[in-house]
Amino acid sequence: MTINTEPVDELIEVPAGLRHVIAAETRLGDVRGREGFYHYRQYSAIDLATGRTFEEVWFLMLEGRLPTPGELAEFTGTIAGLRDLPAELLPVLTAAATAGTRFRPMAGLRTALSMLAETLELQPLWDSGPTARSRDALRICAVTPTILAALHRLHQGLEPVAPQPELSTTANWLYMISGELPKPAAVRAIEQYLIATIDHGFNASTFTARVVASTGADIAAALIAAIGAFTGPLHGGAPDRALDGLDEIGTPDRIDDWVRDKISRGDRIMGFGHPVYRTDDPRSLLLRDIATEIGGPLVDFATTVERRVVELLAELKPGRTLYANVEFYAGVVMELSGIPRSMFTPTFAVSRTVGWTANILEQAESGKIIRPAARYVGPPAPEPLPH
Numbered sequence: 001m002t003i004n005t006e007p008v009d010e011l012i013e014v015p016a017g018l019r020h021v022i023a024a025e026t027r028l029g030d031v032r033g034r035e036g037f038y039h040y041r042q043y044s045a046i047d048l049a050t051g052r053t054f055e056e057v058w059f060l061m062l063e064g065r066l067p068t069p070g071e072l073a074e075f076t077g078t079i080a081g082l083r084d085l086p087a088e089l090l091p092v093l094t095a096a097a098t099a100g101t102r103f104r105p106m107a108g109l110r111t112a113l114s115m116l117a118e119t120l121e122l123q124p125l126w127d128s129g130p131t132a133r134s135r136d137a138l139r140i141c142a143v144t145p146t147i148l149a150a151l152h153r154l155h156q157g158l159e160p161v162a163p164q165p166e167l168s169t170t171a172n173w174l175y176m177i178s179g180e181l182p183k184p185a186a187v188r189a190i191e192q193y194l195i196a197t198i199d200h201g202f203n204a205s206t207f208t209a210r211v212v213a214s215t216g217a218d219i220a221a222a223l224i225a226a227i228g229a230f231t232g233p234l235h236g237g238a239p240d241r242a243l244d245g246l247d248e249i250g251t252p253d254r255i256d257d258w259v260r261d262k263i264s265r266g267d268r269i270m271g272f273g274h275p276v277y278r279t280d281d282p283r284s285l286l287l288r289d290i291a292t293e294i295g296g297p298l299v300d301f302a303t304t305v306e307r308r309v310v311e312l313l314a315e316l317k318p319g320r321t322l323y324a325n326v327e328f329y330a331g332v333v334m335e336l337s338g339i340p341r342s343m344f345t346p347t348f349a350v351s352r353t354v355g356w357t358a359n360i361l362e363q364a365e366s367g368k369i370i371r372p373a374a375r376y377v378g379p380p381a382p383e384p385l386p387h
């Protein structure tokens, strides 16, 4: 028998990490790395963060336009009515919050979403129409903060705090973590952060969500996969590590030694560098402004560290353009807003869930499975099996 070793289709060589490869079309937004600009639909994401509410931008992501006041009131009411935790989830959350010695709320969220999918009897995207998909997406996004905050409380041996329907998504998030009504300044600081992190192009977790959605699996399956990608320190798992870095440095006179030592050991400086931006990350600039408005010694120290780290990275990594990314000041803003460090990445996930689901819904419309190829670089095949 003659074996045809030719590939079925002609293979196209693409850069490692799929850099610069267009893998889908989207109407949700884009990131323009050289300009330092990104947008949701047709609006600058930074303009939205500074001028609109989280709920308005959530509506925009789903509907492609900003809501009228009437639509906003209805949308806000709908979300508030979907926040409650299904009773079946409580034992799962209790087990996840107390398993092992480390507290990993994002792992708990993954577990809880599997259970939620069963509780809600989610249908595969392939088998459901646009109305059912949108309803499921909204329900999951609305309950995600409740799940994450409950994990935090249960880990501390406290009762979960029930969501308050009259609070905005952001105020309710802060309230469910601490059990106390948050200060308006903290709400607005975190709301801007949440809006600015809803979506950001075809990053690793969004791409993952879309790959799973393209198979026709249910929304929870796509979200759980996205969360897995997101928790990696090279992606969404860095804001607490960035703040840990500030703690390790401690005082301005130690910046140089700390950075040189890290780079000489081949380590990365968390909160710096980005796969797409080749100039300032606009989210970092926004968050620096928010932090500066809050003010205080941590902000002064962070700005000193940022300035010096950028200079040192330019010297130690010549030819790269490494600036602070979203994670650096995110940690500072969250710390100053009273969010515990273990809840930094979960806070990022509260907003990104909205972006992931918008991407999942868009991908579901296409009906085309994402299926790339790999170059085989092992020993030539077929080799006879050893006797």
Ligand SMILES: CC(C)(COP(=O)(O)OP(=O)(O)OC[C@H]1O[C@@H](n2cnc3c(N)ncnc32)[C@H](O)[C@@H]1OP(=O)(O)O)[C@@H](O)C(=O)NCCC(=O)NCCS
Pocket (backbone or CB within 6 Å): 233, 234, 235, 236, 238, 267, 268, 269, 270, 271, 272, 273, 274, 275, 276, 317, 320, 322, 325, 326, 327
């Ligand atoms: C975000 C990140 C993964 C992007 O990686 P990337 O797309 O491969 O980055 P680039 O192609 O721009 O740069 C690669 C080069 O710069 C270096 N570099 C990038 N970010 C760096 C950092 N934070 N500290 C030290 N060196 C860094 C890499 O080591 C690499 O150098 P090399 O080719 O000599 O190994 C990377 O910048 C990083 O690991 N940053 C720290 C983690 C972080 O903050 N993550 C949150 C991202 S929002």
